[in-house]
Amino acid sequence: MFGHSDFGNSDLINMLTKKTIILGVTGGIAAYKSCTLASRLKDLGAEVWVVMTDAATKLVGPQTFRTLTGNPVVTDLFSQEIANLPVPHISLAEKADLIVIAPATANIIGKIAYGIADDALTTIVMASRAKKLIAPAMNANMWRNQIVKDNVRKLNEHDFHFVGPVKGKLACGEDDMGRMSEPEEIIEKIEELLKPNADLAGKxxxxxxxxxxxxxxxxxxxxxxxxxxxxxxxxxxxxxxxxxxxxxxxxxxxxxxxxxxxxxxxxxxxxxxxxxxxxxxxxxxxxxxxxxxxxxKITFWQKVKKDRDGLQxxxxxxxxxxxxxxxxxxxxxxxxxxxxxxxxxxxxxxxxxxxxxxxxxxxxxxxxxxxxxxxxxxxxxxxxxxxxxxxxxxxxxxxxxxxxxx
Ligand SMILES: Cc1cc2nc3c(=O)[nH]c(=O)nc-3n(C[C@H](O)[C@H](O)[C@H](O)COP(=O)(O)O)c2cc1C
Missing domain, CATH: 3.40.50.10300 (CoaB-like)
Structure with a gap:
């Protein structure tokens, strides 16, 4: 966990207060860091809904996110846990001020780039007009793969924002490009995206x-x-x-x-x-x-009674x-x-x-x-x-x- 000194900016606290953030967690080993991310977003006043892919649930338990956010965790659009939401993917998509996917696997980047909506996370992303931020995390060869590069370029063109990846120690043991940005960097980027535009200040x-x-x-x-x-x-x-x-x-x-x-x-x-x-x-x-x-032309002072023969x-x-x-x-x-x-x-x-x-x-x-x-x-x-x-x-x-x- 971070100390408050890492996030001592009160503007930042205001920025995230009452904002609804959907945190998409996919099947990368960095998913454990998303627990810190969820917890910090919550501390900063955001309402956080976590949506996990199947692969992500094999790496971190949904219960951890449920406890950290105080909200149900969406792993399946048809699950009973979110049955009280009218049409879960639409309700969540519309609720969100921002969707952040951290970590984002090569797989989710490819699926979104090709308009695939075959699980809760991809369906919500497809249905939402909220700002979207992607924090990729993958092996260096995957990140350098031209197909992944093409998909990232395509998402950039469609107004998806990216933070990282950065160079550092990867799960495979190499020190190379592909490590997920640290949660504090992701939060800074979220803050930048949610910052109200002040172009009418003084008007x-x-x-x-x-x-x-x-x-x-x-x-x-x-x-x-x-x-x-x-x-x-x-x-x-x-x-x-x-x-x-x-x-x-x-x-x-x-x-x-x-x-x-x-x-x-x-x-x-x-x-x-x-x-x-x-x-x-x-x-x-x-x-x-x-x-x-x-x-x-004339306003009657008293209520016009209906027992008269019409009214012109x-x-x-x-x-x-x-x-x-x-x-x-x-x-x-x-x-x-x-x-x-x-x-x-x-x-x-x-x-x-x-x-x-x-x-x-x-x-x-x-x-x-x-x-x-x-x-x-x-x-x-x-x-x-x-x-x-x-x-x-x-x-x-x-x-x-x-x-x-x-
Ligand atoms: C232990 C483990 C760690 C993994 N880490 C990553 C990763 O960091 N990035 C990545 O793109 N794929 C990673 N994978 C592979 C993905 O889990 C796999 O491509 C999966 O299909 C992704 O599904 P999702 O995108 O729906 O979560 C990892 C797999 C395992 C078993």
Whole structure:
């Protein structure tokens, strides 16, 4: 075990706190060192799930990892031990912030490089979008084998990260290349990969979210299908990247991120007032909210009784928040959203020009209430970036990347 002096950095402790790390252990003799790795990750605040290959279980007992991590150890996707997880490989794959495979045999590297998913570890790796780190350990001739080299290159191209191997005493007795990096080096690499990107540090963001409610009477309103998920995801992502964020939201069922200043509003008029009050000195204003375009011309003071012969509502236009922001623009980057049922790109381009926006995010209606969305990003130079369907949290980061390029 390491003394605390090896890991005395409190930032590091914060970095790993509440992070879910899957530790894949494969059939290399260095598997015994992964017990130290699991234990240190746990001490540093991470939730650690160990997934072992069959060969690994011949070298270290799963019970050791179970005791060290306090979690079930996955050796078989069909085992009773993890039967309480809905679909074990998907649940674990989605839970993970990072997957580290240490030690990684020549065999697992080859299997992943060729898309094989024939056991718990390879299946979880294949199903996960988390960052992946591989700590190879093998005999020097294996490491120098051109096939292994090709597989490592292929994984590098697919965004797998590597730590080691290093030169040192190998299990076969030789002093050569192929020894697994020490656990502290692996932890440093994990820390580097999990370090939040601070590229928005010092920037101020005003973001709106949710669908406004336009009152008919004290009980009823005209609303829309916006869930607020995109705006909340943008606020959380911008704050995670160091920005100071004000989130102005219409009613949603979402929990606001603790890292943002939250302002709750109900109607488009409330939102207009809040936006106008806070728009000054913002580097970026993102109107992700679905502010109503129409409101009842008259709001009844008392509940409208149902024993009447129908009810005619006359609608009036609401204030156009984006248009006024575009007219008043004074140094902020202004980002709008477009949702259309037809001619999405054409209508989005028109809105970009008309409202004096710097970037427009064009969505189709399938994005409403969903956890994922497929958007097009269109800027003033006519540049169009077509993003694939992504979870909104990931799409939020890609939108922020595009804003940084403006
Ligand atoms: C004692 C022992 C130590 C081994 N150490 C390694 C190793 O360090 N690296 C490696 O690539 N294979 C090593 N092997 C061979 C792997 O265990 C073997 O290729 C196995 O099929 C790997 O399966 P896995 O990748 O599913 O764990 C070792 C085998 C034995 C018996």
């Amino acid at each position: 101020t963001f005003l973001i709106t979210a949710g669908g406004t409610r336009e009152a008919i009477d004290p009980i009823r309103f005209i609303g829309n299908r916006s869930s607020g998920k995109m705006g909340f995801a943008l606020a959380e992502a911008a704050a995670a990247r160091g920005a100071k964020v004000i989130l102005i939201s219409a009613p949603t069922s979402l929990t606001p991120p603790e890292t943002v200043t939250m302002i709750n509003v109900i109607s488009a008029k409330d939102m207009y007032e809040a936006v106008m009050k806070h728009r000054h000195d913002q580097d970026v204003i993102i109107m992700a909210a679905a502010a109503a375009d129409f409101r009842p 509502l006359e609608l009036a236009n609401t204030v156009d928040i984006l248009k006024d922001l575009g007219n008043l623009k004074n140094g902020s980057k202004l980002i709008g959203f477009a949702v259309e049922t037809e001619n999405l790109e054409e209508n989005a381009r028109e809105k970009l020009q008309k409202k004096n926006l710097d970037l427009i995010v064009a969505n189709d209606t399938a994005a409403f209430e969903s956890d994922s969305s497929q958007v097009k990003l269109i800027d003033r130079t006519g540049n169009v970036e077509d993003l694939p369907e992504l979870p909104k949290k990931e799409a939020a980061h890609r939108i922020l990347d595009a804003i940084l390029r403006l």
